[in-house]
Amino acid sequence: MNLVSTSLHQIDHALNEIGEITIQDQSQDLMNYTTRLIHEITTSTNRRQFQFRSDTTEVRTALNKFLTDDFQAGAEINAKRLLEVEIEAQQRIAHLDVTIQKGSLFQALLHNNESKTIILSKADHNKFLDDEDFTLKNGLPWEKRIFKAFLVKFNANDIPLEIFVYDTTSRMARYWWDDYLELKETYTDSHNTKTSLDILDRKVLTKIKKDYPADHTILRNSTIGYYRNKVEFALEEYIDEILRNYTPINEDLPINDIIAKAADLPEKWHFDSRFNIQKDEIQKRKVNRIPLNDKVDLVLKDYIENLSNMIKSEKDAEGIKYIKIRTDAGYDRFEKQNTPE
Numbered sequence: 001m002n003l004v005s006t007s008l009h010q011i012d013h014a015l016n017e018i019g020e021i022t023i024q025d026q027s028q029d030l031m032n033y034t035t036r037l038i039h040e041i042t043t044s045t046n047r048r049q050f051q052f053r054s055d056t057t058e059v060r061t062a063l064n065k066f067l068t069d070d071f072q073a074g075a076e077i078n079a080k081r082l083l084e085v086e087i088e089a090q091q092r093i094a095h096l097d098v099t100i101q102k103g104s105l106f107q108a109l110l111h112n113n114e115s116k117t118i119i120l121s122k123a124d125h126n127k128f129l130d131d132e133d134f135t136l137k138n139g140l141p142w143e144k145r146i147f148k149a150f151l152v153k154f155n156a157n158d159i160p161l162e163i164f165v166y167d168t169t170s171r172m173a174r175y176w177w178d179d180y181l182e183l184k185e186t187y188t189d190s191h192n193t194k195t196s197l198d199i200l201d202r203k204v205l206t207k208i209k210k211d212y213p214a215d216h217t218i219l220r221n222s223t224i225g226y227y228r229n230k231v232e233f234a235l236e237e238y239i240d241e242i243l244r245n246y247t248p249i250n251e252d253l254p255i256n257d258i259i260a261k262a263a264d265l266p267e268k269w270h271f272d273s274r275f276n277i278q279k280d281e282i283q284k285r286k287v288n289r290i291p292l293n294d295k296v297d298l299v300l301k302d303y304i305e306n307l308s309n310m311i312k313s314e315k316d317a318e319g320i321k322y323i324k325i326r327t328d329a330g331y332d333r334f335e336k337q338n339t340p341e
Helices: 028-043 058-067 069-096 174-180 189-208 213-229 236-244 254-271
Strands: 001-012 017-020 047-052 105-113 115-123 126-129 136-139 148-155 158-167 183-185 232-234 272-275 286-291 297-298 309-316 319-325
Touching: 001 028, 001 069, 017 069, 028 105, 028 115, 028 148, 028 158, 058 069, 058 115, 069 105, 069 174, 105 309, 115 232, 148 174, 183 297, 189 213, 189 232, 189 254, 189 272, 213 286, 232 236, 236 254
Parallel strands: none
Antiparallel strands: 001 017, 001 105, 047 158, 047 183, 105 115, 115 148, 126 136, 148 158, 232 272, 286 297, 309 319
8 A cells, every 4th residue: 555645733722723744755654654553543442433424524525635636635624623623622621621632633645556545643742853953843753653543445436435433542532533523433332332242241251151150150240340330341441351350260261262252253243342331231131140950040130249259159078069148138038057156
């Protein structure tokens, strides 16, 4: 893929101004930067799929200029729009004592014989001292590259094939994809919540139920707890907190295989790897019914905090197995064993 055009604008919503930073040439380093950006956006779990709300929105119209050899005009439109949107967004959240991060808007057009790719990314804005002429210059950060980004791929007929929005912040900024880019989600939060939990349960957790029953119970309970306690689902965070940091009961539990299966689910089963959790969609999967014998089931109706302190398995000196449940409410409902007062 060839790098055709790029632009860089400093966006300062506090001073109500934009400033174009001249890019002298499409160097190999800039190509490497852009290639890394594409890789990061398309492979990261911090992304979400979107569609254009319509073909006549301001950014969509500007992108048409990219595709018809009027890149600079389109880039200027996008930069001015971002300034206006950030000023409005900052005014809306000013009472929360929150400030939208200042930065630079990097825009790039790449193409090969079969497709074109456009990137808009809001990057950290860096000043650096040039080691050749020792003057202060502006530029893109090489290491910490972006806060948020938008990538769209077009086919040879300039029809959009796929759109990704990427955001490294703790919650995906709505002003970026809704107000600025004027996009709509490919998958709703309700779809994502219901589908992701259902598929995690059926295709990952249930697979270990027979051979690793204790680990299954704990991981399933922790998964329900993640959905219960979090506002936003982020696949990489889920994998880190629930799977990667888990200490198995059975040392043979193939935790790395479980992690790999979980990481592949969004693309295979058509849900986003990042979305807002809809609590009402958790109901179907929150119950875990555990058969104890042919007449008794243990029903976990929801997430149980500190599950291992609440319910334990025990075996007496004769090898007879028991389930021990800590409860005040049910204590008086059963025959008591002789225990010291």
